[in-house]
Amino acid sequence: MSGDAPCSPDPAKLHAPLARLLRPLVRLLIRSGITFPMLSELLRELYVNVAEYDFVLPGKEQTDSRVSLLTGIHRKEVRRLRGAGAPVNAVPATVSQTSRILACWLADPDFTGPDGRPLPLPRMAEPSQPSFERLVASVTRDVRPRAVLDEWLDRKLVVLDDEDRAVLAEAAYVPRGGEDQQLYYLGRNLHDHIAAAVANVEAQSPPFLERAVHYDGLTKELAEQLQRRSRDVAMEALHTLNREAHAASDKAPPGQWRWNFGVYVYSEEVVPPSTPATSTDTNDKDSRT
Known part of the structure; x- marks a missing residue:
């Protein structure tokens, strides 16, 4: 990514794309009972949070006055809200666990066939053979494989075939409407798509x-x-x-980057x-x- 300073567009030119971008989100908010005052408070917190941490001048302390200048929010409100802001990187434990196990089942040669598709897995098998127990144990030792299987059967992520093997269902790829996993990826995926688009708008040479x-x-x-x-x-x-x-x-080796x-x-x-x-x-x- 280029080290050049961001080239931000004229604010007036952002009105139309911003309205189009926000329209489906506003529709979701209204349907979910999130009123404008509730959204306004969240945006106020985020404006302060982003200005506080993302617009620090090198070698200078970020002051309430500068945050107020950047955001247009009164200094008293800035003082109240500094340090607040909705967390954006927290991953629910069940989401992380489910995603890691699914990724392993879909990718690891031990649990996929010659065509690359996920194998039907018996509940248990010899240590050298693929099984649902071995799949879960390869990712985490913190939960029992039987508990994961029961949860996934209930959520219809897997079904049992005539040989009592766990078969990955199409539903595993599409979280049910409104559940924690889907709402988490709503925020994560939209964040990354918007972040990529914004980086391209601000960069002389689009990096993504x-x-x-x-x-x-x-x-x-x-x-x-x-x-x-x-x-x-x-x-x-x-x-x-x-x-x-x-x-x-x-x-x-482990690192600090994500993709x-x-x-x-x-x-x-x-x-x-x-x-x-x-x-x-x-x-x-x-x-x-």
């Missing part, structure tokens, strides 16, 4: 890959066909990189607010979000 392919003027059937196909392509890419990262990280590769697929009907929906003969494609 952040691209999309999009077509407008499609029929519903074609949009659904492309959604299914893109899902297959995306999952193959995720499986491939998970296997490579798992193998590489097993051999590398995230994500994909998303979205489609919707676009109806102009003041005109009826009409078909179009043209498609619009771009490789940039």
Whole structure:
């Protein structure tokens, strides 16, 4: 990443993309009962927190006055809020544990077949043979494999086949709506996508890959066909990189960096607010979000 100073855009030019960015989040907040005053208090804390820690001048103490100047928040409020702010790096224990076990099942050659797919696993087996007990023990000794299996059966992350083997279900890839795992990744994945886009806006030479392919003027059937196909392509890419990262990280010494590769697929009907929906003969494609 370049060491050049960030080149921030004109504030007025941010209004439209910011409104579009926040609209689905505001919809979620309203549906979840989070009112504007509640969001306003959270934003006030975050403004102070970000100004306090991310905008420190080299060799100078960050003062209430400077934080107030940067944020537009009164010094009395700054003084009250300094040191506050919502944590952004806390990972729920169940999320971390589940993700690590799933990643191992999807990537480790001991638990995958020749085609790279996760093997059905007997509950227990000989020490040299793959089993669900061995899978869990390879990741953590803090929980009993039977407890993990019972939880995953209840959450429908696995099913038992006719031979009483645990089979990874499609549901393992898609957390249920509103559960802790899904809400954690809502924050993590959106944070990383936005952070990459912001870094690219501020840098003279964009340091992160952040691209999309999009077509407008499609029929519903074609949009659904492309959604299914893109899902297959995306999952193959995720499986491939998970296997490579798992193998590489097993051999590398521990460090302080993290890496995230994500994909998303979205489609919707676009109806102009003041005109009826009409078909179009043209498609619009771009490789940039």
